[in-house]
Amino acid sequence: MNEKEITKYFDFTVNKLSDPSGLFSINNTLFDEFNPKSANEREEFLDLCDEIKSFGVNHGYFKIIGKPANNSGYFKLTEKGIELKKFGKGHEKFQKGLKKEPLTRYQKIYLTFFILFGIIGAIRLFIPSHINKGNENNQTIENQIKATRSLKFSLKNTSEFDLKDITIGLPDTALTYNFLAKNTQTEWTHVKSAFHYGFVRFFDTKDRKYFIQPIDYMGEKAFEKGELTYVIKNIDSINQAFELDFDYLDESNIK
Structure with missing residues (x-):
């Protein structure tokens, strides 16, 4: 559908x-x-x-x-x-x-970064090239900004089943994956935010359906930076159930 x-x-x-x-x-x-x-x-x-x-x-x-x-x-x-x-x-x-309403907190953050990148670009354009070549701090600043713009998300399958037609529901977006083999992990995707658990739905190769629907996030704090991995494990094919774990790496520990 x-x-x-x-x-x-x-x-x-x-x-x-x-x-x-x-x-x-x-x-x-x-x-x-x-x-x-x-x-x-x-x-x-x-x-x-x-x-x-x-x-x-x-x-x-x-x-x-x-x-x-x-x-x-x-x-x-x-x-x-x-x-x-x-x-x-x-x-x-x-x-x-x-869309006609005032900017949200996320939109204001992104607008700030957009203006900052514009200023950096203007400086690099008008300052003499030999000064730019000797100044490596600009590149360092850009790398630091890029690293803290958003949360990196990945999905890991530690079960003994190959998975397909996977949907992950996050607060600001829905991610889909066609296939994820057992004991493998997806590539990183940049997202705005995520909680340590969320909506997860997938099928095994025998078309058995599994899903978890969170009740609410009251009192929970969303991750907005760093690296978050949802881990699917301990799949029970008889009861069509599974465990959802997570790994989180704080951005201050990412090199």
Whole structure:
């Protein structure tokens, strides 16, 4: 299912909520609309619900309140989600409206770095070349700035299973990997921030599905610099469960 279809059903779910401040189940909200009967229809319905949950959490519209026995999950709209509900015109138009609002903290940080790089570039352009060649401090400053701009993220598979169709949900983005062999690790990716755990979903080579959905991040502090690795281990193929660990290297120890 592509992002356009997911966005369509996400908007449908939000608009159908009668109480923006109350608890709701995505599965129950959509069940009457799809009324899945066959095993194949039920599987497609549950996959769609998972996609909507991930979309809502990763974009900051939903927060998980509890998880009942049927694993469907209860949710509540965040302040951003309530604004979307009141807006009533869907995610895409809502996002366009947000772009006109004042700069966020992250945008201000990036703007500062952009101006700083512009100043460095102007200095190197107008100062005589022989002075630039003898001044290695400029390059050192640029390297230090580049190293502290963002968090480096990687995913490691220490299990005995090869994994495929992997999705990692972080506060500001979603990462996807087509395949990750056992006892291997992905290349580093620059991201804005991440907590020590997050949404993780993947399949093994027999198409068994595994996922972890965080409840919330209340009281947690996000990593914004350094190197963070999510570690998938101890996969239980019978119960379709696994452990998610992490390794973090503080930027002050990175050489």
